[in-house]
Amino acid sequence: MSILDHLNSAQREAAQTVAGPLLVLAGAGSGKTRVLTYRIAHLIDEQNVPSWAILAVTFTNKAAGEMRERVEQLVGTQTRWIGTFHSMCARLLRMEAEAFGLDPGFTIYDEDDRRALVRRVLQQHQVDPQALAPAAVIARISRAKNAMLDPGDMAAAAKGPAQQRLATLYQTYQQELRGNNAFDFDDLLTEMVRQFDQHPEVLARYQERFHYILVDEYQDTNRPQYLLCRQLAAAHRNFCAVGDDDQSIYQFRGADLRNILDFEQDYPEAKVVRLEQNYRSTGHILQAANAVIGNNQDRKGKALWTTSGPGELISLVQCETDRAEARYVVSTVRQLVERGEYEPGDTAVLYRTNAQSRTLEEELQRSGLPYQIVGGIRFYERKEVKDMLAYLRLLANPADDVTFQRIVNVPRRGVGDSSIQRLRRYAAQSELSLFAALARLEGLPELRGPARKSLVSFRDLLHGLAAERQQMDLAELGQAVYERSGYQAMLQDENTPEAEVRAQNIEQLISFMTEFSQTRTDPDLNGFLEEVALMAPIDETPENNQAVTLMTLHSAKGLEFPVVFIAGMEENLFPTSRCVEESRVNPLAMEEERRLCYVGITRACERLYLTYAGQRYAYGSLIYPEPSRFLSELPEELVTMQQESDPQPRRRTPAARHRLDGAADGPNRASTPPRRPAPARSGAHPARSGVHYEWDDPPAVEPVSPGTDTGDFMSPGCWVTHPRWGRGKILLREGHDERTKLTIQFGSQVKKVVAAYARLEPAG
């Protein structure tokens, strides 16, 4: 009896092919994670491979933790080297800091720190941030790093003065990073690859050590990650990559599909195993997923299949407003729960952008259903938490000027811009970090008065903490920072509910520190800061299988839920406006967005609801979106359509009213009942018309509001009988006179008929 008896034949083949390179093309829900865990278990238990000789790389820390746990359940052995690329690199860079000539206390800069640094670099070069947005500079630098280009390479390849200038900015940015003893996310990978290149003797140790290397979500690896795999696997070549080209959704941050598409060229002796049997979703859901992804050109091509039944139809729900959409989601969840069919924890609501979570959250809050949000305002990005971490970071890495400046005057201690300015100049002259310059304040006599006094006490605070650091455990250190920095007093003095919440957050941070020191064998400050810096949103969401889960489609990668809602299926939202624009130039641009849609659909096991709204708030004003093109890619026979009106239409903002009044100037306008939302007018501004749904050609659209009293039995909402399909409900009327077309729902089928030819009769 082998562990592998629990797998199907393709899975088993993937798990037991341990020698040589192996590519596992694993479709959504095909048991990929299962294969990986069983493969590791098989190596340890049946091939007698010591667990330290196995390296497994996952996409999130959460996935790593789950895999570690399952392997332990199977074979009772802890696997030490399971983690993300970033955490593995951070760990290796620290472990080998001496060999690499690095300071192991290095700080990992997050997006905020990176932005702050770029701003400073722009200032230094007297570049107007209006003319060259910091975000654009960050993006270009990141792209260069993902291509393994250093500032010199970029300068050499520069065409024209603009690119030349960018290379200069990149160079300064990089110097500043190193000067602060800091790495950004990209650096962790590129530095690792470079250090291995420059120190083959160190690389050789790890090549020798890791007999077996497994990489999950290989379709989302970028160039440096690819190179790292190649370096580490070079000796034993027991390299197993698992991925799905159809689920590649991180090309925007440098993921390169070639890594998976060209695997067989890179490793000619590679074996390829395909997992196409889906164990997750019903037939209808799977068909829908296959149909949508079938519109992509750039793929290896595969078709998932299942032996489970067709299941329910997919619900397509047209909502009047984003608020109605949120209410629909909530009331549907409640119905499913009340009928005893599902628990709240069985359901997930997915969306394209985090901004969409707010309305959903408000409605969930009102409903009293338990819910949790993944991402959004992240715990470790709250100002008070970041401030506290900044103190700790500065203790770990006194060379970090960005961090120094973040907290030198937080809480307020009367150190203003001009004093910092002076200190900076002094530090620059004496080639010291700000922290070191502070320690030698006697060399800066022109700084006097209250500012000097404050700086001296700030210095004493830091030196005191640094001196006592060794005698304290992690949480004690956190507590000491909280109290002695004056942060606690500041929040207490504020005496507001908000300050109270912030105080609680800091207390929670300190209890995380306690937990960290209790659960780690070697809990040091660097390790804690590293873990915090490399957390994905999903990692910091505590496990709660009792609650409705709200998250972005990206965060949902790798997860599954019995019931899935995808909200905001609208053009310019999903796909995003940027993508829509870009796809005009580059048709392939739409493909990543479509893969994201595919990922979303395939998260659902049993029920899938796709919702979209005719009105939505974006950037604080009303917009009138069109249904997403991905909806029209769903085969009609798989869906059932519903409409959801807004029982309490929102008060229009002055800005929105202005726009609506401008749009609708028909004669009936003035007599529109105040309680009813203004029906969309056809013709004048089709893009701004309210709720409607279009299958193919752009139609003239009649208002769709239940109870429209035209007296005509062919209005939306009316029931009709068709000689062949029986009783049905009219969803939509388009066109005029003989060209009137009706969309009618007969049972679970939606049909579109031409009114003049279909022999329809009124029904109840």
Add this chain to the structure above:
DNA sequence: AGCACATGTTTTTTT
């Protein structure tokens, strides 16, 4: 130094 107020920017997704 630090505040109140005004203006401008942002939403893509995340390690």
Add this chain to the structure above:
DNA sequence: AACATGTGCT
């Protein structure tokens, strides 16, 4: 709508 940055005032 929320947030960050900038300006002018005290």
